[in-house]
Amino acid sequence: MSVTFADVEAAAVRLKGWAVETPLIESPALNDRIGGRVLLKAETLQRVGAFKFRGAYNRLVQLTPDQRARGVVAFSSGNHAQGVALAAKLLGIAATIVMPKDAPVVKVEATRGYGAEVRFYDRLTESREAIAAEIAQGRGSVIVPAFDDPHVIAGQGTAGLELARQAEALGVRLDVVAVPVSGGGLISGVALAVKALSPSTVIVGAEPEGFDDAARSLAAGERVVLKPATRTLCDALESPAPGEITFPIMQRTVGAMAAVSDTEVAAAMRYAFATLKLVVEPGGAAALAALLAGKVAVPAGGTVCVVLSGGNVDPDLFARAIRGEI
């Protein structure tokens, strides 16, 4: 089962008027610092504060009336939960979200705020897949995967379609597009769209150090499953392996990967606060962190689009980041 550029284009038609066409933001100060032109695709300004609404809506809007009546189930540490919850609300579908007990409070509250039922689980002793499967079986509900689903990937890809067209409207040829990576739903969708419209653009993925399953998988030529020994500030980027559907797309389209430390991520959040005036969550800042840390190769005077993929962050964590306490 694969995903094509045509699927992304079809998703864009479905999302029109539902998803926000997020702006490409440019900062002269950031351009000066990088020595090139940086365009920020601010998915922080998307509905639910993250790109995840795109994929969730594209999946849910294609359910049959019968499927809609039986509700949907998803498991997620946060942004996918909110994306599914809001898409379900807009479509009149009941949603149950399985979330870890230690998910950021702001994400749990937002998910409930969209009317979804939240079922907590313990990361150490329970399987979220098993819990979701049990709920889905009981009600005949569809499970909405966070990334390894063609409709979800095509939906996320609309962010790439938008940024490519927005760059073209500015008369800009993109040398590089840099994207945070967890299971690969966003980067594979974005890469499908960008590569179709601009084949020479290099796609760069950014992962947290210790959670570099995508980089290792791409190097090995097969999906590597990590058993992370550490935690990361990037709660949104903790997937242990690329997906079965996302990985082959990444193999065809991703040019380079970068790993960023918690310190680099916090510095990027602080930079976004102080200079860009944007609220970015840790995982959402991974690609910006890689760029600021010099880990994204941009030709001198070249142009890079950085996807800021989400902005849902607890106030306490944000306060620590902007005060330089991380």
Add this chain to the structure above:
Amino acid sequence: MSVTFADVEAAAVRLKGWAVETPLIESPALNDRIGGRVLLKAETLQRVGAFKFRGAYNRLVQLTPDQRARGVVAFSSGNHAQGVALAAKLLGIAATIVMPKDAPVVKVEATRGYGAEVRFYDRLTESREAIAAEIAQGRGSVIVPAFDDPHVIAGQGTAGLELARQAEALGVRLDVVAVPVSGGGLISGVALAVKALSPSTVIVGAEPEGFDDAARSLAAGERVVLKPATRTLCDALESPAPGEITFPIMQRTVGAMAAVSDTEVAAAMRYAFATLKLVVEPGGAAALAALLAGKVAVPAGGTVCVVLSGGNVDPDLFARAIRGEI
């Protein structure tokens, strides 16, 4: 000495390629809350993090070579300081800025970062006007007023020209434009542009409680000078009176004024952080605060553009605001 719409149009030509054309940002969540359509003119994304760059650049770029050689002087608690400092740097002009000793650290550091010399003064015992005049006299420098200057007003007006044209491009007729008010440079410039292009749009100004000199002046039909008995969170909105040039423009163009409390301003900053994912400083959030507090009359289903005029805020203050400690 007055200012016309043609002056704003001429300023826009001078600023093209120098000022950022800041986006109009829309949030479905905010639309739902207000029960209408809200377009946010994000001057937080302007160079120096506030609209002030527009007016400063429009003033400085019109200096003669001889005036440029003798440098400029300005006094400001912060954003005007940064605007003048950056415009001077870009034009190769030496700048001296007279700032209060208790100005936000972030604004002082940024002003120095643009290469300006900072001269501190004590709000209680010294006159910033006298200090600036002394420096200017010694060097033959031009003093760049923060608001009461035709070129400064015309420059700030380009934000209004942009938002009116951007709204038109979206096919939107603006019922209301809401703007933070201190000395009136921004609101008078914006009103000149918006009223020229859309005469029926109502211009609403927002001031801090206790610093409502513009509202009192408009009510009295003459400039009222306040001796504020309190402080305000909005360090950017502490002017004691409207300007001699700005006030007559405000009399002709401003439809209503609103006063907001520190609590309402902090709530707006928190809302901007949590829902809009935007960093807004207290004064920059005054019009949003008025809207969220129900102090801006918007027709049901109507459209309002809110100017977020600046985002330069110390991390400690921002942390307290988003944690609900103010």
